[in-house]
Amino acid sequence: MEKKFKIIFHIDLNAFFASCEMAEDKELKKLPIGIGGSSDRGVLTTANYNARKFGVKSAMNVYDAKRLCPNIVILPVNFDLYSKYSTLFFNLLSEYTDIIEKGSIDEGYLDMTDYCDGRHPLDIAEEIQNRLVEEYDLPVSIGVAPNMFLAKMASDIKKPLGITVLRKREIKDILWPLPIEDMFGIGKKTYPNLKLIGIKTIGDLAEYKDHRKLKLVLGNRMQEFIDKAHGIHNGVVTPHRYVDMKSIGNSSTYMQDVFEYSEAIIKLEKLTTKVVERVKEDESVCKTISIQVRYNDFTQINRSYTLEHYTENFYDIYEVVERLFDDNQSDKPIRLLGVSVSNLKDSQSNFRQLDIFNIPKNAVKEEGVMRLLDSINENYGSTLIKKGVKK
DNA sequence: TCTGGGGTCCTAGGACCC
DNA sequence: TCTGGGGTCCTAGGACCC
Secondary structure, eight states: OOOOOOOEEEEEETTHHHHHHHHHOGGGGGSOEEEEOOSTTOBEEEEOHHHHTTTOOTTOBHHHHHHHOTTOEEEOOOHHHHHHHHHHHHHHHTTTOSOEEEEETTEEEEEOTTOOTTSOHHHHHHHHHHHHHHHHOOOEEEEEESSHHHHHHHHTTSTTTOEEEOOGGGIIIIITTSBGGGSTTOOTTHHHHHHHTTOOBHHHHHTOOOHHHHHHHHGGGHHHHHHHHTTOOOOOOOTTTTTSOSEEEEEEEEEEEEOOHHHHHHHHHHHHHHHHHHHHHTTEEEEEEEEEEEETTSOEEEEEEEEEEEEOOHHHHHHHHHHHHHTTOOSSOEEEEEEEEESOEEHHHHHHHTTTTOOOHHHHHHHHHHHHHHHHHHHHHHHHHHHHHOO
16 A cells, blocks of 8 residues: 655744735835844844844844844834734635644644645745735745645745645655754754764764764754754644643843842732633633742742632732742742732633532532532632623 | 744653552 | 551643644
């Protein structure tokens, strides 16, 4: 039996935040623009290609960006706008296949294997690219390959507005010469260690003989990376993987370091308020609450606590935030504070489950029905009341 | 280059249950 | 009284990505 190759597209929106701004205001197309960086401590999330010509890059701080490109226009992040364009983008893609996985707000994987209808995949890729420019003024790069990893690597090769096909037989010619730091999954911590043992390109990794040494650098994921370097990846394009959020958080780096306890507490309260708003918007409830504290020496602690019940209630959550902070006091000035919640689930399922599954065992055993009712009120009262009032 | 903010996934140890 | 192995959940930290 002949084994059928899959046809996977990876589609990446080029300089996405900047492209959205230019799509809204065509005048900006003539200018070098950067997005983000509201304070001196801020960095740019992205820059358009006019600014990139000057050497401006994402994650660059505003000071350096202005030094390289004095005329750069810095715009604040407008997440609502980008969400709008992201939805348009994915809606257009969904005309071509039912199997789409969101990689993030600005990239997606398409499994086109059974959706080409006799057309050449390259023609379809071209059509998608042209339509996104014509209909929404959004430039994309597309990688076409037999698996997700290769498609992802391929889409990165020609930017902006590129289409790159990466077939199995082209791996040695196209993939192997790429620098190892460009391999998806290899970051700035692993890359220097790989270089240290003589691996400079993806080809070097594929052909590396001393697996004992390599294991020290890559750990348990060694085989996965070797396979990928050979173009082998069995990942499946999974719709909705990205949609079901695993955590919701807010964090902020302050203009000046925070020295006072009382000041930190006010900031934590503000962060908690934002997080709770988003949890409610998302119609979720959470069980685990975490704080993040980064000191001015850049050391960082994360502390979390898991409640016995799910909640969306500000006071339930803030009480934990404050206790976690109190339990981990330090004299060091604070640069960043963050609050996040995880162990999320749909708030409707929480509501349904309350009286059926989530009754504390000890309440039943020890004191019978009246105690049970009290316990429910105690644990879920605030949530129930909120639910009742809502909408 | 004095270094953001939103996330995900992985690992490893400990507690606890059976 | 001593002791097993598996499974799951929680916590902390680290690496990575956009």
